[in-house]
Amino acid sequence: MSIRTSQFRFQIAERSVGSRTGLLLLRWALVVIFLWFGAMKFTHYEATGISPFIVNSPIMGWLNSAFGVQGASDVIGLLELSTAVALIIGSIQPFFSALGAAMSAATYLITLTFMLSTPGVAEATAGGFPAISALPGQFLLKDLVLLAASLTLLLGSLRTSHGDARR
Template structure:
């Protein structure tokens, strides 16, 4: 293979790279979406949803989440029963379906570039929505406990 042919071949790898990046993005959305069906993940997003002016209405008792918060890996059946009654798991399952759908839409680019464009827009907006939770959740802000470093994380 001549150096020219080698350069031409290598220059065409950008198309492969784009597909590999698309596949990686799909894996991330599928993985994060699947985690939303696991109780500890649903429990961990409770403060973000409960404090959101856009999503808190989906919980039955968003104001009471602090009393029922569990940490990852902690099993407290009374707290889990409260989370069920609060619709924590139903919301998390719905969010998981949305994230898995975005992942599948990213893969659907291979069939339809229009679906791929819709996936790209949704994938772009996802971090905007996620970061908005940091603004409305008090636990996301570092408290002023005497150190010079406090406030926005």
């Protein structure tokens, strides 16, 4: 099942070439993460927890000013829940397979920029960067794997006009 758009054909990642089981596991692991983290954004606990990342981010710093700490967290929560929904629909609709994976990849690209903008990532007592702190450094570094999972799902969702899986 695929939909042709421009030079790309969208497909459900699990129905592409390669390891279907692996893509299936990646999709549903990302769904769980986005549902859980997205729902948590509506709590005061999570809103105050992510505020230092947001306030120091050149990409997202405006959110706290525009919506306040809880409002910024709510906006992010809506985006994360929307990503989960796109990933879920993507298990049956090709376009949403690519959209959900792209939204997921964008999320982790942004959170990885926090490595550069959040104070305390480099561990001064260990000599500074590349030594990173447990919090927030190692907490953020795990998003590299989630970015790779998102990109793998995205590439599995796209085919060139010749029908080959994008690599």
